[in-house]
Amino acid sequence: MPSPKRSGPPPSAAKLAELWVDPGSQPRNLFNGVGGGAPKPAVDGRYTVTSRDTTGFSISYHVRDENGREWSAKIGPEAQPEVVASRVLWAVGYHQPPTYFVERWIAVTNGHGQVLGGARFRPHGSALGLRPAGSWSWQRDPFVGTHPYSGLIVLLMILNDSDLNNRQNEIYDVLDGPREGASRWYVVKDLGASLGESGRVDPRRGYIEGFEREPFITGVEDGLVRFGFRGRRYHLLEHITVDDVRWTCERVRRITDGQWRDAFRAGGYDDELTTRFIARIKQKVDQGLALK
Numbered sequence: 001m002p003s004p005k006r007s008g009p010p011p012s013a014a015k016l017a018e019l020w021v022d023p024g025s026q027p028r029n030l031f032n033g034v035g036g037g038a039p040k041p042a043v044d045g046r047y048t049v050t051s052r053d054t055t056g057f058s059i060s061y062h063v064r065d066e067n068g069r070e071w072s073a074k075i076g077p078e079a080q081p082e083v084v085a086s087r088v089l090w091a092v093g094y095h096q097p098p099t100y101f102v103e104r105w106i107a108v109t110n111g112h113g114q115v116l117g118g119a120r121f122r123p124h125g126s127a128l129g130l131r132p133a134g135s136w137s138w139q140r141d142p143f144v145g146t147h148p149y150s151g152l153i154v155l156l157m158i159l160n161d162s163d164l165n166n167r168q169n170e171i172y173d174v175l176d177g178p179r180e181g182a183s184r185w186y187v188v189k190d191l192g193a194s195l196g197e198s199g200r201v202d203p204r205r206g207y208i209e210g211f212e213r214e215p216f217i218t219g220v221e222d223g224l225v226r227f228g229f230r231g232r233r234y235h236l237l238e239h240i241t242v243d244d245v246r247w248t249c250e251r252v253r254r255i256t257d258g259q260w261r262d263a264f265r266a267g268g269y270d271d272e273l274t275t276r277f278i279a280r281i282k283q284k285v286d287q288g289l290a291l292k
Contacts, residue, residue, distance in 0.1 A: 197211065
């Protein structure tokens with residue numbers, strides 16, 4: 001695979017804001033997430049299924065709630081990790097669409113309802129206030145070589161995201177004018193392959209034992225950091241520097257204990273698992289900050 005290469009000149013501050021903005025000194029609300037006070041999907045609500053997609057790792061549904069709002073609903077082991085990972089990226093300053101975890105819901109097909117377990121719900125279409133404008137590539141994009149670009153990869157390593165796939169990278173035009181410092185967003189979405197173990201063939205998602213066991217950083221060679229990551233596309237990690245890791249870890253360290261617990265509560269995790277996940281993340285952050 002080719003090494004990442006910047007397309008065009010170094011990004012201006014305005015261009016860089018399309019990928020990342022400083023979230024500021026006021027901690028973001030990680031329970032409500034980027035959606036803020038917008039309507040959320042209802043637990044035990046009835047959702048009319050308009051289409052179903054079984055081609056990916058997780059089964060996804062396009063559904064419409066009783067108020068006519070449309071959602072993308074994903075069931076399976078990726079649902080909870082995706083909500084948490086999305087909250088964490090947003091806390092650090094990376095743009096994200098709204099996501100929610102719904103513990104139980106009713107899928108209605110041809111008038112017949114079926115109770116389904118936990119799902120990641122994401123508003124569909126114009127309800128996001130965002131218009132899809134294509135995809136972007138890890139290998140060639142305007143941000144390669146910047147701390148926010150490399151820092152995003154480091155953050156995904158902290159979360160053990162195994163799916164560094166260009167198909168997950170979406171460009172959005174912001175419909176209601178600039179938001180979070182930009183009128184266009186470069187987004188990594190579908191973050192469900194997180195908080196578990198990395199691997200090339202269906203690594204376990206949301207798997208605390210694997211998350212605790214797998215190493216984060218395995219060494220430094222000539223100023224470049226080596227990771228314990230065992231997934232595909234390791235070439236994206238080959239040019240990550242000590243400064244890149246420290247830049248990321250300094251920002252992750254600013255996430256408060258309350259924010260961490262809100263992020264995992266939003267993902268439907270219980271207190272015991274939440275405590276274990278947070279402890280391991282903080283260990284990784286400390287390891288990154290100790291690099292010289």
